[in-house]
Amino acid sequence: MVNDTVKTWIPSCIASTVYSADVDEVTESETPLARVPESDVNAQSFKSAEWTPDGTTLLTDSADHHIRTFVLPPDLLDSPSDPSTTLFLSSVRDHPIRLASALAPVSVASYSLVNPTTEAFITPHSIIYPSSLGGTHFLTGSDSLICLFDVSRPGKDGPVSWLPTIPSKRKQIVGGGIGMKGIVSALAVSPTGDGILAAGTFTRQVGLYNSNGSGELLGTFSIAKTEANRVIGGKGITQLVWSPCGRYLYIAERKSDGVLVYDVRVTGQMLGYLRGRKAMTNQRMSIDVIAAGVDGAHEVWAGGTDGFMRGWKNPMYAAGGQDPEWEMKVHDDTVSSAVFHPTGSVVATCCGQRNNPSSPSDSGPKESNRKKRENSVKIWTLPS
Template sequence: MPEDGQLKTGPLCLASTRSEITQSHYPDQGPFTQGLGKSVNSTGAGGSLTPSHFKSVEWSPDGTTLLADSSDHNIRTYILPPDLLDEESLPHTLSPYSVLPSGEPTYSSAFYPFFSLQEPSSSIFLSSVRDHPIRLASAFSPTSLATYSLVNPTTEAFITPHCMIYPPSLGGTHFLTGSDSLICLFDVSRPGNEGPVSWMPTIPSKRKQLVGGGVGMKGIVSAMAVNPDAGGILAAGTFSRNVGLYDSNGSGQSLGTFNVARTEADRRIGGGGVTQLLWSPCGRYLYIAERKSDGVLVYDIRVTGQLLGWLQGRRALSNQRMKIDLVPTGQGSSHEIWAGGTDGFMRGWQDPAYVAGGQDPGFEWKLDFSNGSVSSTVMHPIGDIAATTSGQKRFEDLVADGCGESHRTGSNTSLDVWLLPSVTGGEES
């Protein structure tokens, strides 16, 4: 590794939204978009092409589409061009294929696990919007196909999930939601006002002064992940820094809970609430990302609640959610963790579960198009390609007009797709 801590060969930008300011049509993408139409679909206020800033992005399971959530309450769909790796036209311009607006912020989203661009009926995703039912929408048109109600039986107010996932072993027929001290299981074939098929409180009662009477975990369930092993153990984390393990994809009994505060890692890297959970490919280790943290926690789940180590130098001391990702590297359980920082860098750690204690990043580089915080770093499902979002709210982005009203001066954000250099096999020197 070079003395300055950076790779000599950085990533190559394949596509970016930075030049997408006035473009209103997505270019012809050949066979990938035949029969889908070309116009950017957008309705309602705030449905502009250029967001104030991107909050997060995720890949579709087939690797053809990006789903980006932004601070202007719009979810944008980007379909990658089939000539993405053609060097003669780099970087490609990314323009939204569809814009799904909403009147309130989006808390979470989830792609249908069998999403395929070739099958429009499968190209759908879930999104949870504050004070509204959960929406099932098409990636190609700004309309809801179905809604699922999650309502407090006492107050009749909508409960907004802070995280949603499709358990892999359930074949896309059900999805899980996490909210305040509650995990719910929905049947996708039962939309409307029926609600979830099962309610699973994470504590016996909210009335107890002690957290659930000393049992379970109290707080907003902000992140969930299902173990890749056949057992289907669900890990759920909260903003109150608790992590719980549940059997049978979250619908079974509690296997135990633990708190990530008051550890040596907390003294070294800090933390202010769980925002993301990732399982290692072998299903033995759990990676815990938090807001206001300089790293990522590594826990050995074979012994519930045992801290193995932590990844340091992440540079994510912010209230902003900073999405990380895990990518397998070859056969066996070898893998890497990738993350962005508030300084505009992308960083990676190789085989982080094999080192006890603190571990510095093995490689890092400054992204050419980054504009402030790199809020998401997500890896393509089958290749050495990463998508990143950068940008955050800034005071100088708002200017006052003659009537005293504040208006945003322009876009301070970017969504980029990168071809990553090899960092294994001795090629990082």
């Protein structure tokens, strides 16, 4: 069903990655973020993008296992902040967690997450380095486990806190214990300073913990058996985002056409859901929540597989399903990330998906991969 009330906006692209063969196609209003070899159009397949806290640099994660840094031109924004806050964390299987600088390809420090019994590396499936912890600690989520690390203690010492999300594997097997079992695939710390950590799993459960994940369990709930499940689907939590006021929790899943809205004051109470996201895929597709005025007003933004990004205004005030308020075409492929600059006036988007070569049995002339797929990063200004 088409919703005629959705407002179609036309954003202005002010910067983008440029492939070597397309340099002549850049408009005068666009600033090239980087010139990329034509051979990278399929290899890159941008999976996600994220701003550094100071807003001067954009980091991307790609399907070719590379993290790329895009430093914004000084004249692109009116007043960029201190470019020194550009440290980021990354992890790969069977290796320590790495702290590095986005401005130099060198490792600043590394941290070991090792099973004390088997001495095998534990692979984090989620990592957060929240500003609410002052840059001194970070958190990881793995199989039924949340760990807290002290940045000032690199090396083999490991986490300063180990928090199993189930009391014990033995109790869980025999049916006892309270908690949640499964890979911790998403983490988010409340922005209000109350130290509440939300953790989500691929088994579609959410747990709330105090003391930034090193304290006691406040409660768990499942998102599987809800009214929204029949409408928008969902096959495992991929992202948790708090509202700016710290009262509402937004839950994004793979294979889902929307976003769930929960009031964390009443653990497990779903307020409603956002529909029309267009994300029925196993690919991780991130959402963003931005403040939009006073009295806790905010918006939720997300990209879709159809190349659009969409926004929902004050979704916490509507019960049941809510359609997007705005939509705008930003890419010709799956929009894996749509993230707002800290100033709120600029948004970065990236797109791409894994691309299989054309089958030899295809009839007719074959298009080039460049025409079939768009893998790019773009910076936009939104209409007022």
